[in-house]
Each structure stands twice: as C-alpha cells, then as structure tokens.
Amino acid sequence: MTQQILIAVLVLGVIGAFFAVVLYFVAQKFKVVEDPLIDEVAEVLPGANCGGCGKAGCRAFAEACVAQGNLDGLRCAPGGDAVAQKIAQLLGCAVEQGEPQVAVVRCHPANCGEKRLSNYDGLRSCAFQNTVYTGENGCPFGCLGCGDCVAACQFDAIHMDPATGTPVVDENKCTACGACAKACPRRIIELRNKGKKDRRVYVSCVNKEKGAQAMKTCANACIGCGKCAKVCPMEAITIADNLSYIDFNKCIACRKCVTECPTHAIVDVNFPAPAKKPEAPKPAEAPAAQPAPAAPQANS
Amino acid sequence: MKTFKMGGVHPEENKISNDAAIEVMPVPQQMVVLMNQHLGAPATPVVQKGDKVKVGQLIGEAQAFMCANVHSPVSGTVLKVDTCKDAFGLTKPAVYIKVEGDEWMETIDRTPDIKRECTLEPKEIVAKLKEMGIVGLGGATFPAHIKYSIPEGKKAEYLIINAAECEPYLTSDYRVMMEHAEEVCIGVSILRKALGVPNAYIGIESNKTLAIQKMQDMAKQFEGIIVEPLKVKYPQGAEKQLINAVTGRKVPSGKLPIDVGCVVSNLGTAFSVYEAIQKNKPLIENILTVTGKKLPSQHNYVVRIGTTYNDIIKHSIGELPATTGKVISGGTMMGKAVVNLDAPTVKGNSSVLVMDEGEARRSPETACIRCGKCMHACPMGLEPYLFSSLVKNGRIEEAKEHNILDCIECGCCFFSCPANKPLTDEIRLGKNRVRAMMAAKK
Numbered sequence: 001m002t003q004q005i006l007i008a009v010l011v012l013g014v015i016g017a018f019f020a021v022v023l024y025f026v027a028q029k030f031k032v033v034e035d036p037l038i039d040e041v042a043e044v045l046p047g048a049n050c051g052g053c054g055k056a057g058c059r060a061f062a063e064a065c066v067a068q069g070n071l072d073g074l075r076c077a078p079g080g081d082a083v084a085q086k087i088a089q090l091l092g093c094a095v096e097q098g099e100p101q102v103a104v105v106r107c108h109p110a111n112c113g114e115k116r117l118s119n120y121d122g123l124r125s126c127a128f129q130n131t132v133y134t135g136e137n138g139c140p141f142g143c144l145g146c147g148d149c150v151a152a153c154q155f156d157a158i159h160m161d162p163a164t165g166t167p168v169v170d171e172n173k174c175t176a177c178g179a180c181a182k183a184c185p186r187r188i189i190e191l192r193n194k195g196k197k198d199r200r201v202y203v204s205c206v207n208k209e210k211g212a213q214a215m216k217t218c219a220n221a222c223i224g225c226g227k228c229a230k231v232c233p234m235e236a237i238t239i240a241d242n243l244s245y246i247d248f249n250k251c252i253a254c255r256k257c258v259t260e261c262p263t264h265a266i267v268d269v270n271f272p273a274p275a276k277k278p279e280a281p282k283p284a285e286a287p288a289a290q291p292a293p294a295a296p297q298a299n300s
Numbered sequence: 301m302k303t304f305k306m307g308g309v310h311p312e313e314n315k316i317s318n319d320a321a322i323e324v325m326p327v328p329q330q331m332v333v334l335m336n337q338h339l340g341a342p343a344t345p346v347v348q349k350g351d352k353v354k355v356g357q358l359i360g361e362a363q364a365f366m367c368a369n370v371h372s373p374v375s376g377t378v379l380k381v382d383t384c385k386d387a388f389g390l391t392k393p394a395v396y397i398k399v400e401g402d403e404w405m406e407t408i409d410r411t412p413d414i415k416r417e418c419t420l421e422p423k424e425i426v427a428k429l430k431e432m433g434i435v436g437l438g439g440a441t442f443p444a445h446i447k448y449s450i451p452e453g454k455k456a457e458y459l460i461i462n463a464a465e466c467e468p469y470l471t472s473d474y475r476v477m478m479e480h481a482e483e484v485c486i487g488v489s490i491l492r493k494a495l496g497v498p499n500a501y502i503g504i505e506s507n508k509t510l511a512i513q514k515m516q517d518m519a520k521q522f523e524g525i526i527v528e529p530l531k532v533k534y535p536q537g538a539e540k541q542l543i544n545a546v547t548g549r550k551v552p553s554g555k556l557p558i559d560v561g562c563v564v565s566n567l568g569t570a571f572s573v574y575e576a577i578q579k580n581k582p583l584i585e586n587i588l589t590v591t592g593k594k595l596p597s598q599h600n601y602v603v604r605i606g607t608t609y610n611d612i613i614k615h616s617i618g619e620l621p622a623t624t625g626k627v628i629s630g631g632t633m634m635g636k637a638v639v640n641l642d643a644p645t646v647k648g649n650s651s652v653l654v655m656d657e658g659e660a661r662r663s664p665e666t667a668c669i670r671c672g673k674c675m676h677a678c679p680m681g682l683e684p685y686l687f688s689s690l691v692k693n694g695r696i697e698e699a700k701e702h703n704i705l706d707c708i709e710c711g712c713c714f715f716s717c718p719a720n721k722p723l724t725d726e727i728r729l730g731k732n733r734v735r736a737m738m739a740a741k742k
Contacts, residue, residue, distance in 0.1 A: 117389075118639040119625075121662045123725030131732055133639055134389030209391065 037066045037090060044086045045076055050154040052077045052177025071095050078155065078175030099193045101176035103158065103169050107143040107188050108204045108220035108265065130185040136165075139217045141207040143167070143188055152183035171198060193248045198270040201246060201253050203228075205265040208241040215263065222265040228257035301506060303531035304541040307679035309712045311534055311633060313507060317471045317591040317598035322479055325588075325603040325615055327399055331374045332384050333359060333606045335393040337646035338441040340366030342393050351378045356405040356582050359395050362430070368443040368647075369433035371582035373604035376400040387609065387629055387643040388636065394644075407580045414482055415578040418490050425494040425577060432576035433583045433647075438462055438537065438566035439630065441648040444573070447565070448494050450558060457561035459492050459500040460546050461570055463515075464530060464537035466505060467631025472587040472650050473567045475600045477504070477511040480571055481518040487574035489522055495563055499524045501546050502567070505532045534633060535710040539564045541679050553706050568650070583647055590616045592654030594623065605649075609641040612652050625660030628653040633711045666719045674713035674723055680706050684713035684723040691730035700734045707731060 041062035049057035053076055055064055065074055070093040076083050081097055088095035117138040120129060126148040134140040145165040149158050157173035158180050160166070167180075171194075181189040188206055203222055207214045211223035224242030229235075236250035237257060244266070246257070258266045336342035343360030347353060353372040360370030376399045384394035404410060420428065430445035450456055465473040476484060492500045502519070504512050506529045519525040530536055530545055540551045542564055549560045557564055565573075568587060575581040583605070590599040590612060599616045609627065613620060620627070628635040629649055637660075638652075674684040682703060690699040704727060713723040 118637065123722040123729065125725075125729055127732070128725055128729040131728065132388070132636070134385075138389055138639070140390060213391075 035066050038062050040090050041065050041087055044079075044083055044090065046078045046083065046175075048078055048154045048177075050078060050175075050177040050179055052175070052179055065091060069093065077101070077177045080175070101191045102171055102174050102194045102198075102200075103176060103178070103180050104190050104192045104200070104202055105143070105167050105169060105188060106190055106202065106204050106206050107166055108218065108267075126183075127185045137218070139207060139221070140209070141186060141188075141205075142218065144186065148183045148185065149180035149189060152179040154179065195248070195253060195270075199253050199268070200248070200270065201251055201255060201258060201266060201268045202248070203244045203246055203265055204267045206243065208243050210242055214242065220263050220265050222261075223263055225262065227260045227262065228266060231256045231260045301529055301531040302545050303533050304536065304544040304679060306544075306681050307677050307712060308533040308535065308541070309677050309715050310532065311468050311715060313532070314468045314591075314593070314632075315471050315474070315507070316469070316593070317589050317600055318474060320471075320475070320598045320600045322475050322587060322600045322602055325601045325607060325612065327374055327402055327604055328607050328611045329399055330379075331372075331376070331397045331399055331604070331606045332608070332644045333370060333372065333395045333397065334384060334386060334644055334646055335360045335370060335395065337370060337605070337648070338368040338435040338443055340364060340368075340443065343367055343370045345381045345393070345395050347372075347378045347381070347395060349378055349380050352376070353378060353397060354403050354405050356408050356580075356584060358582075362433075362443070366443065366446065368435050368441075368445075369431065369582070371433055371584050372397060373584040373606050374399045375403040385640050385643060386646070387638040387640055389640050405580075409579040409581070414486070416486055418486075418493065418577060420490075420577065422494045422496060425490060428577055429494075429573065432581070434569065434572055434576050435583065435647050436566055437568035437572065437586075437648050437650070439634065439648055439650070441646075444565070444569060447563060448491070450495065450563075454558050455561060456495045456497050456558065456563050458543075458547055458563070459488070459495055459497050460542055460562055460564045461488055461491075461500060461502040461567055462537045462539075462542050462564055463502050463504045463508075463511070463567040464542060465508070465567075466532070466534045466536040467633055467635070468534075469591050469653050470589055470631050470651050471591070472589045472600055474508050474511055475589075476567060476571050476587055477508070477515055481514050483574045484567060484570050485515075485518050485522045485525055486578065487570035487572075488525055490573055490577050491563075491565060491570060492524060497563075499526055502527045503530050503536070503542055503546050504528070505530050505536055507532050535679055535708070535712065537566075538679065538708050538710055540708065553703050586645060586647065586649055588612065588645070588649060589651040589653075591651065592621075592656070593659070594621050594656045595654055603645065605647055606644040608644050609638055609652060612645070613641070613654075616652075617654075620654060621656070623657050624654055625657035626655045628655060633715065634709065662722070663720045665721055668719055668721060671718060673716040673718065677712040677716035679710060679712060680708060682707060684727060685721075687730050688721060688723055688726045691726050691733065696730065696733045696737050699730050700737070704730050704734055 042059050045058040047058050053061045055061040084095045118136055120136050124146045126144040126146040129144045129146055135144045143166045147160050149167050155173050155175055157170045158167050161168045176191050178191055205222040207221045214221040214223050222244050224239050226239050228244050229237040229239055234250045234252055236247045238245050255268050258268050341364035344363045346361045347359045354375045357372045359372045362369050374397055376397045379396040379398050381395050383391045386392045426445050426448045434444040436442040463473050488500045512529050516527045519527050528546055535541055539557055543549055543557055543562045551557055551560050572583050585602050586605050588601050588603050595617050626637045629638050668685055687699055687704050707727050711724045
C-alpha cells in the first residue's frame with residue numbers, strides 16, 4: 001500500500017518537475033516585456049472604456065501615454081484634470097490644465113414636444129430615421145429624438161426629456177467624452193467649455209436653412225440675421241450658412257446677444273434669475289492650449 | 301406557372317382601383333418642378349426667372365453622368381429657381397413655374413394616332429431616351445439611357461419587361477396594359493431594337509387575367525414579344541427575382557442583371573419610351589393610382605409630374621378622411637410615407653395610397669423567438685434576424701461578410717416576422733453603416 005502511494009507520488013513528482021523545467025524555458029523564450037508603468041497608468045484611469053480619447057479603451061490610452069512619455073494631445077475627458085495630474089506624476093511630466101467641458105445639445109427644446117407633423121413608428125434609431133426623412137417636427141437639422149446619444153453615453157449623463165422629445169445633459173455626470181456628439185447623426189451635440197460658475201451662452205440651433213424657411217420650420221430657429229454678431233463686444237460670433245456660432249473661447253458671457261436674438265435661439269444657462277441686471281463677468285483667461293476637441297467644423 | 305425560386309410572401313392584394321379607367325388630372329395653378337427626380341445628381345436648371353416656358357421644354361439639363369433631363373410639365377413663366385421641400389421634407393433644388401394656358405412644344409405630336417414604325421438606329425434611340433429624360437418608372441428612377449448603353453464586353457440576351465405589379469394596391473401598370481396595350485408593345489419593340497435582342501418577355505402576375513389576355517392578343521401582332529404569366533408572389537417585380545422567374549438565371553452577389561445578359565425595365569417605362577420616341581413627348585406625365593380602403597372612390601390618373609399631393613387629393617377625393625393615418629407614395633411593402641403633402645410629385649411616383657390610422661400603424665415589437673420565418677421569406681436567401689443583432693451590436697464587418705449589401709429592402713422579413721421586429725429598417729441602417737465603413741477604408 002505505502003509502496004503504491006510512493007510510486008504515484010514519485011511518478012507525478014517527476015512529471016511535474018519535467019514540465020516545470022519545460023515551462024520555465026518556454027516562458028523565458030516567449031516572455032513579453034511590458035512596461036509596469038502601463039498597469040499603473042491604467043489603474044488611475046476611470047476604466048469606463050468610453051472611447052472619448054479616440055483610443056480603443058482605457059488600456060490602449062494608457063499604452064499610448066507611456067509610449068509617448070508625456071500627455072501632449074492625450075486627454076482623458078471623463079477623468080479630467082485630476083486624472084491628468086496623476087498620470088503626469090507617474091510619467092514624470094508636466095500637464096497643462098484644460099478648461100473643463102460639457103456636452104451641449106444645440107436644438108431648442110421648447111418646440112419639439114407639441115409640433116409633430118408626422119408620427120414616426122419605424123426603428124427607434126436616429127441614424128436610421130435621419131436616412132428616411134426630416135423627422136417628426138419637420139426640421140431637417142433638428143433633434144430626431146430617438147436617443148442614439150442616450151444609448152451612447154457610458155456615464156448615464158444624458159436623458160430624453162419625454163415632454164420635449166430632446167435630450168437633456170446632466171452636467172454633474174457629463175464627462176465631456178464626446179460619445180454622444182459622435183453618435184448624433186445630425187451633429188447637434190457639441191462639447192463646449194463649462195464656463196465660469198457653469199455659466200454658458202450658446203446658439204441652441206444648427207438649422208442652416210435660409211431665414212424665412214428656418215422660421216417656418218421652428219419658431220426658435222437661428223435665422224442667420226447677424227444681430228448677435230453686431231452686438232458682440234468680443235467678436236466671438238460668426239455667421240456661416242445662415243447660422244450663428246459663438247466661439248466659447250472668446251465669449252465673455254455678457255449675454256448681449258441673448259437679449260438681441262429675435263427668435264430666442266441663443267440661450268444662457270445657469271445664470272441667476274433676471275431680476276436685476278447681472279454684472280458682466282470678467283473676461284475669461286486665455287484659453288488653455290489644450291485643443292478644443294469639438295469645433296463644429298471638425299464634427300461635420 | 302413560372303415564379304422565382306427563393307423566399308417571397310403573399311400580402312393581401314387589395315387591387316381595389318383595378319376598374320377605374322385612367323382619367324386626366326387638370327393642370328394646377330402653380331407648378332414646382334424638382335431638379336432631382338431620378339437616381340443620381342440633380343439636373344442643372346437652364347431657365348431663369350421670367351423665362352417663358354412651354355410644355356415639354358427642357359428646364360433642367362443632365363450634366364453629370366448619372367443624371368437625367370427634366371422638362372417643364374406646364375406652360376407659363378418661371379417665377380424663381382430656388383429650393384423646395386420634397387415629400388419627405390428634404391430640401392431639393394427646384395424651378396417654380398406660374399401656369400399660363402397650356403401651350404405645348406411644336407415638336408410634340410399630340411394626335412391620338414398610333415405610330416408603329418421606328419426608323420431610328422439603336423444609338424439614336426438611346427440618345428433620344430437621354431434627351432427626353434426617360435427614367436425607370438418601377439421605383440428606382442434609374443436613368444434609361446445609362447441602362448440601355450450596354451458596357452463594352454457585355455452582351456444583352458434578354459429584355460424583360462416588368463408588368464408584375466406585385467405591390468399591393470397599385471394598379472397603374474394594369475390600367476396602362478388595359479388601355480394602351482398597343483403603345484406598350486411598340487415601346488417594348490423599340491427597347492428590343494435598342495438592345496438588339498431577339499426576344500422581349502413581358503412578365504405579368506396571374507391575378508391580372510384580363511391584362512394577360514389583352515397583351516397576348518396584342519403581342520401576336522409584334523415580332524419577338526412573349527407574354528409570360530407568373531405566379532402571384534411578392535417581390536416578383538424586383539429586378540433579380542423577375543430575371544430568376546423568367547429565365548431561371550440567378551444574378552450573383554454584387555453583380556448587375558447585365559452580367560447574366562438581362563435588362564429589366566418597367567412597363568410604365570416602355571409606355572413612356574413609346575411616347576418619347578414616336579411622339580417626341582418627354583417624360584412629363586405620371587400615371588398614378590389614388591386608392592385606399594376608406595376612400596369614397598378609387599382612381600387612376602394621368603397627372604403632370606410636379607402636381608402636389610394636395611392637388612391630387614383635392615381633385616380626386618376632396619379631402620382626406622378624418623381617420624387617415626398615413627399617405628403613402630408607392631405600395632404598402634416598399635412605399636414611403638409622405639410627410640409633406642405640399643410637395644410636388646416626381647418621376648416614378650406610382651400612387652397616392654391613403655391608409656387608415658388603424659392599418660397604418662405598426663404593432664408593438666416583441667422579442668425574437670428564433671422561428672426563422674424571415675429567412676424563409678427572404679427572396680435573396682439572407683438571414684435578416686442575424687443582421688438585426690449584428691447591426692445592433694456594431695458588428696458591421698461581420699454583417700458585410702454575410703452579404704448584407706445584397707438586401708433589396710423588399711420588406712418580406714418584416715412582413716413575415718411574428719414579433720414585429722423592424723428587420724428591414726435595421727438592415728437598411730446596417731447597409732448604410734457598411735457603406736460608411738467601406739468609404740472610410742478607401
């Protein structure tokens with residue numbers, strides 16, 4: 001009995017030792033040398049794999065950071081400055097502070113709820129609906145309301161407002177990864193600087209139709225009249241293709257354009273109630289060198 | 301009786317406007333003519349504000365390769381050259397004309413005599429098709445002069461005329477056969493001459509017995525026209541299915557009908573070819589069915605292309621019933637819902653179908669039960685349920701490998717699905733994604 005046990009132990013032991021040696025050499029031969037720094041950087045990242053940085057996922061972003069050795073042109077939008085600082089520490093490089101950004105839906109929510117010219121009952125996908133026709137409210141540029149942006153968001157930061165049929169961004173949750181902006185077939189969503197005290201002014205319309213036509217389509221459409229551009233003290237507003245666009249790097253949020261706009265297409269958010277005349281905030285400091293990831297031209 | 305081999309469905313036929321003879325719709329007061337009424341690039345307007353135009357005068361010239369001429373369907377003064385929203389709300393270039401009288405070009409033969417002899421050479425025929433702005437009237441509005449210019453190294457053996465009219469509700473082709481059988485046969489002979497093929501086959505579904513009879517009688521007087529009765533099955537009128545039904549040949553994946561020696565044209569096209577070649581009349585009129593179960597009367601009309609949907613509805617039935625759910629241009633299977641009734645009709649429109657709220661709505665979608673009905677229904681032998689999940693999960697590459705681009709968007713999968721899944725919509729989205737992916741790779 002003991003002899004049998006001994007034989008078994010011995011045989012298995014010898015086989016085990018043999019394979020240990022083989023495995024050792026195989027492991028040496030096929031060794032993959034990976035910078036331990038990659039693991040450390042990946043550890044710091046949020047791990048949402050949102051793809052907002054343009055890489056396949058957080059791991060790929062970490063590899064890119066380590067390979068490059070600095071953070072030039074690389075930014076994890078969900079992590080923001082805190083994560084950038086940590087990565088910079090690990091890599092031993094400096095990091096420039098980026099202006100925090102937020103996704104902005106540039107379609108006026110007031111109209112879409114009531115005005116339905118048709119009843120769409122096809123596939124619930126904006127990308128598909130966009131290929132079929134103008135959409136339920138008849139605006140060939142406006143929000144289609146099927147929620148491709150909501151499906152694209154990894155951070156639960158954008159939701160459909162059932163009353164208006166347009167998406168609403170939760171500013172606290174939005175990490176400005178840009179996934180919703182990419183998912184929107186009509187390029188309505190733009191990443192804009194959050195602004196001081198989260199106060200922002202933007203043109204809430206992307207309609208490029210001629211003025212009269214645009215007004216027929218939507219009461220709050222930008223008609224490209226140019227009044228905002230004339231009144232702007234910072235020359236932050238440009239008009240192209242019958243559409244006004246406010247450069248958020250130049251805008252000082254004086255809100256002169258908001259009152260000037262005849263169709264109320266320009267919106268201000270997070271300003272105190274207009275009981276007294278708001279004091280004009282000081283001009284924003286020169287924008288950070290970090291490239292603005294979503295100028296509308298780049299998106300379209 | 302012949303039919304295509306794979307898949308197919310049999311929707312309720314609803315040919316309720318069969319017995320309504322073709323009436324002439326009066327010319328509207330103002331006319332908006334869209335510049336892209338065909339597949340491909342829009343035509344370039346060649347008139348300016350203030351110009352006087354006559355019926356049949358060229359107002360949009362085909363300058364790109366894939367393009368067709370556009371002619372004025374009315375006489376009057378050009379108000380402006382601008383843009384106009386089409387039936388789906390999309391902005392398209394257009395010419396606005398104020399209608400004054402009804403003065404036709406002198407070149408157009410408006411006598412009712414039927415002209416049988418065509419002395420033109422094949423090349424001249426194709427050139428004239430281009431000049432007259434003839435496009436395929438089966439729905440795709442493919443410019444006819446391109447279809448009938450056979451590329452080098454390829455040879456046409458069959459000319460197949462699609463008179464299947466497999467879409468439910470539509471009866472315009474049927475009425476043309478009943479009333480203009482001789483003209484159609486002349487048109488077919490002209491097309492046969494243009495291609496230089498010995499025989500032309502006219503495929504007619506067997507539910508149109510009178511039309512088959514009429515065409516067979518007429519075809520006896522012509523050389524090389526064979527009327528082929530086909531078993532009723534949708535989508536018999538689809539190009540590849542019709543080729544399979546008539547010749548037994550199969551168009552391989554990614555190939556065109558000419559690769560198997562076939563050219564397919566619609567019956568309506570043959571009729572407009574007759575008018576263009578023998579009567580010098582450009583494509584300025586459509587034959588339209590106005591139909592719907594809840595309508596007080598059913599009609600078939602010949603309308604000037606560019607008459608708005610509202611004008612057609614107003615003249616034919618007064619106003620839409622209060623319970624109208626959708627107005628559809630085309631049949632129930634492949635037609636598109638019209639959102640802008642002020643929009644002008646375009647070449648290739650074959651019907652104004654008014655559907656009741658109840659029948660127009662889709663039933664709610666439920667989960668796929670893997671019954672495989674969509675596979676059996678697919679006339680192209682594809683797997684719609686698979687595309688549905690691949691597209692949803694962004695596996696576009698795989699969808700391409702499974703030949704998603706072969707889909708002809710006939711709607712059989714959605715029609716047959718017991719779970720009401722919008723399979724055709726998903727596949728169309730997938731096809732767009734695949735094309736975008738391929739374009740990005742280039």
